[in-house]
Amino acid sequence: MKNGTITRRCRCTDPETGKDLGASCPKLQSRRHGTYGVFQELDPAQDGRRRRFRRGGFETSAKAKEELDKVRALMAIPEEDDAWGRTQISDLLENCVKDKSPLPDYDETRRRFQTGQALNSKVTVGEWLDAWLAGRKRLRRGGAARYECDIRIHLKPHLGHLRLDKLRVHHIDTMFDAINERNIEIQEQNAQRRAVANELKATPNKGAENRARRKWLRAQLEAMPPFRRITGLNTQPHIRDTLRAALNVAIAQQVMPAFNPAAHVELLPGTKPKALIWTDERIARWEETGEKPSPVMVWTPEQAGTFLDFVAQDRLYMLWRIIAFRGTRRGEACGVRWEDHSAKARSLAIATQLVQDGWDVHEGAPKTDSGFRLIALDDETNNGLLAHKARQQREREEWGEGWQDTGRIFTQEDGSLLHPGKVSDLFERLTEAAGLPPIRLHDLRHVAATLMLAAGVDIKVVSETLGHSDTRITRDIYQSVLDDLARDAAEKVVQLVPHARRPLAAVPDDEPKSKTAPRRPRMVPPRKGDASPQDRSA
Incomplete structure (x- = not known):
């Protein structure tokens, strides 16, 4: 590394030529005249171009020397034989001259250099x-x-x-x-x-x-x-x-x-919304305030039945039924294909879905690996799909050449793909027309989970049917529903044992007091034929 120099100059000019006097100015003999500057030769650029670090305007030579020492300390960070590192430091110093920016911090630059980070990065x-x-x-x-x-x-x-x-x-x-x-x-x-x-x-x-x-x-x-x-x-x-x-x-x-x-970064704790059932009390409160008790609301079995009865003649009835009983996601139900349905095995394979991106719709894989699954169908749903297929065939004949063969079970009237967003809008209108408390279409999937849990289906089977990767996810989402079922189970256990629900009688201890502390009355039910305390004292 070549030694740098400290220079001194002023802005005085020759009165005859108008040129700067520079170092020849006689007034420079006074320490108060002019300013100091630093000069340091840098390593050549990658194209061989010669480079220098120049900076002036220092009031004293001490301040100029301090700046020069900083420059030389930065240049000493790389080893003498580290040509690439020396070039990087020289690039950094050259940019400081061009931008007229202060020299970078030595410790920060050394740390960045030793960890291999870019020295000249100004990426936001x-x-x-x-x-x-x-x-x-x-x-x-x-x-x-x-x-x-x-x-x-x-x-x-x-x-x-x-x-x-x-x-x-x-x-x-x-x-x-x-x-x-x-x-x-x-x-x-x-x-x-x-x-x-x-x-x-x-x-x-x-x-x-x-x-x-x-x-x-x-x-x-x-x-x-x-x-x-x-x-x-x-x-x-x-x-x-x-x-x-x-x-x-x-x-x-x-x-x-x-x-x-x-x-x-620590954030305020958030809680995942729990699925709550639309009870009479919650419906009354919703009708009064217009606010849902929870973002995730679930219909009772009776309410779900009311909805399915109301939409029985809708051309997408089987879609609503599959979501309500089997808990498919909206995109999965819209994207299921006829090749995924096995009438003989009474099953439906979930292998694809329709994904809404903005307002555009495209086909994609299920949300997770556990989303690829085989769903068992009941006889009524299986037969309903066959009837739906016959109806779709009639629509195909009516449209003729205008029919779009997408291979989907659920389509628009011309065979084209359903738009998941429009399906949600239709569900919302049907729910309101049926006079039911509001739930989202995704909440109809929660209805399916609730029905399966209420029917006593094992939690693992419920989790696999819904496409959850772990039963803990199912338990976490439907914990409130499981609590309700647990209370119902407790009531049923008590009702299995027939007994007269008579109040317990307090029987005082008539034995004479001893030196020990008196015993408290024992709470036992009265036996048939026992005399009352009043009879015994008579």
Whole structure:
């Protein structure tokens, strides 16, 4: 390494030529005149170009020497025979000259150099998240869409401007604090909109005063933000996990320090919604407030029967029946093919599904490996599928050349694929028309689980039928249902033993007191023929 030099110069010019006097200025003999600068020869660039580190404007030679010492300390980080490392340090110093930026911290630069990280990286969190997501080649569309949503809605707006290597835990904590504050604002605005909407619904059209009131209420609704969903406590861990996964790759590729701040972020505890049954009390409360007791609600067997009776003539009746009794997912029911149905074996193979990506629909594999499964069918469902096939054949003949042969069991009238989103919308309309309390189409799958559990089906069979990878998942989701069944079982056990439910009688101890402490009355039922205490004392 060549020695650097400290220079001194001023801006004085020759009055005759107008050129800078430079080091020949006579006033430089005074220490207060001019400024000091540093000069250090750097390693040549990869193309052989000569490079120098120059920086001026120091008021004293001591400050200039301090800057030069920092430059030389940085250049001494690589070994003398490490040509590549020396080039990297020289690149770093050259960029400092071009950007007029301060010298990097010695300890940080040394650590990054020793761990093989890029020294000149100025990648932002947003740029890295985009690059990371683009490099995930094995993601399913649904997973990619979920990651993209986390990045676009939350991570980039809050963290995207930060340099990747400068990201810290407190930055991420601040993001989640902002999300929770935004949730409170959304909930308040939703409550205000719901109150106005309920008043509008309750205000009759009859009468000029009522019509004026309704007009004013509609204007209020138009001025309010639409109903929005909050980013709940159960969603926030997924946002954190998305960031953590992206940062893990950055660490593996030595783009950032070997510390993942997302792994050290603590979130407010969230609980998975439990499946609750629509009891009479819950229905009354829902009718009064319009709020569901839980995001996951389940019909009773009687309510499920009412729905199936109501949709008995619907062309998708067998789809509703299969979900209600066998618990298939929406995409699985929409995507099942005739080749997956064995009438002889009375079974239905789940080997594919229709996935909704935005509003586009495409075919995909089941959600998990355990999603590939064989579902047993009862006789009525098996025969119902054969009748449905005959009906579909008639539709095919009516459409003629316009029929689209997709091979699916459940299709639109022209044979084209069902849209899962439209199926959910239809289910919601049918539920309301049937006069039943609301559940989601996915909750009809929970109805199937409840029916199987109530029928005494083993939890492992229920788990396999639903396509869960572990019975613990089934128990966790339906724990409240299992508790209800356990209470019912306890009642049935007691009812098996016939006995008269008479109150227990307290029999006092008439023996004389002894030196020991008196005994407490023994609680025993009276025996037939025993005299009462009053009779014995007579």
